[in-house]
Amino acid sequence: MSLLVVIPARAGSSRLPRKPLRLIAGRTLLHRTIAMARAAIGDRADVALTVATDDDAIADHARAVGCDAVMTDSAIATGSGRALAAALVQSVTPDFVINLQGDSPFQPKGALGAVIAALQAGASVATPVIALDWPALDALRDHKTRSPFSGTTCARAPDGKALWFSKNIIPAIRGEEKLRETTPRSPVWRHVGLYGYALGALQRFEACPPTALENLEGLEQLRLLELGIPVMTVAVDPPRFDSSGIDTEADISRVEALIALHGDPTPL
Template sequence: MVIPARYGSTRLPGKPLQPIAGRMLLERVAALAIAAARQLGDAEVLVATDDERILAVARGLGLEAVMTASEISSGSGRALAALKATGRSAGLVVNLQGDAPFTAPEHIVEIVQTARASTADVTTPVVQLDWARLDALIAHKQTTPASGTTCIRDGAGRAVWFSKAVLPFMRKPAELRAAGPLSPVLQHIGLYCYRTPALEAFEAAPQSAYEQLEGLEQLRLIELGLDIRAVIVKPARITMSGVDSPADVERAERLIGELGDPFVDWRR
């Protein structure tokens, strides 16, 4: 599994080295990656960066790390470049979000296990929202419309579509709410396990039409006709999208203070 760790960030330069409650963002993501790798038993963790400072810090933490070109714009592209830089031939490549310190290791394990047991080109996790979480997502979108991505999947678990809109539209929401605690809305978690040929096909293709419209790179996968399995997982203990700004750092630290710190030091 690869952790893309790019130095440049408009709102939070040097983001991977940003401390959050006493632990660098990179350190936090590495800890959850290593926890997942240990559960899987035969997975490796690799940091892919474009900056010598991050490279030095990663290696100082005891992590394997490689340099990749600064012009690579996507995490998936950096993951593929890292794989090539090491000369590895991996059947499956997990692209972790380098700015998501609360990703549940169990989510990584579940998408890898699904990939191993299926012929899917890509596996990715989704959470079926209860009504309270759905209401919170809708409220958040009033001020930040591009926050949160939803997913539609078919009966076999294949992703049909992803959107920044809340899908599906519900004509009779009151009846649905009375029927049970879970809404029909699946929220996507930006974590992917690729078969290497699928990752190569994704990177070789130009941005697709709907990808550009919604700003969602996973729509390129759908427009390429790839088989994406959306795996329903339980919500993480701490739920938060990526750390992209000083305000996000403050929110992450507040959540840690309220809910406890999930960080587990793998070096002990």
């Protein structure tokens, strides 16, 4: 098995321009994501890492911190599309491609390994999710009052297959007060921004135009579900602190406050 981990790092962002180069507690968002990926990959010889970008300054920065980088077309609309473009220019085309979103550097330690294991077990697409306890759900609800499109939740079947993803908090919880008294865990799963694909599944995804519901939610994984491509979710333990993506100035401030309070989780 050969596997390529790609960090898409697009320059354009309407909410946070030149996001990959923004500093978070003294280190760029991209540098933090690269460091997290390196720590997760370890010394695995069958896994390679690269940054896929449309911006020379971002590519230069990736190389300056010791990571390979490839230039991709700025017209590519999704992170997964950028990951496929990076895979197809490798000297050896990988069997599997992982899209490690460049704006989610504080992911659970075991997430990348769990996705690799799911692909090895036969999943066409795999992505991690975290079970939220009630305090974590309360914190997510509070966060969404300020950044409603930051953070994604997932409804999943008992076998782990994803039923839906949303920027809203799903499912709605009828009888929540009573449920809180009987179980410490809420029924809400939070999605982690990491996708693993068999190469063929990724090529099929990229060959199809964005779907209506994908456009409405702003979530590319909904295209997979609308195309009938199963997405296997893998449950992972939560990270040291909130793992949502960095999409706004408020997100940067929130994460910097968490780092000051709990210490920096990014490996040196």
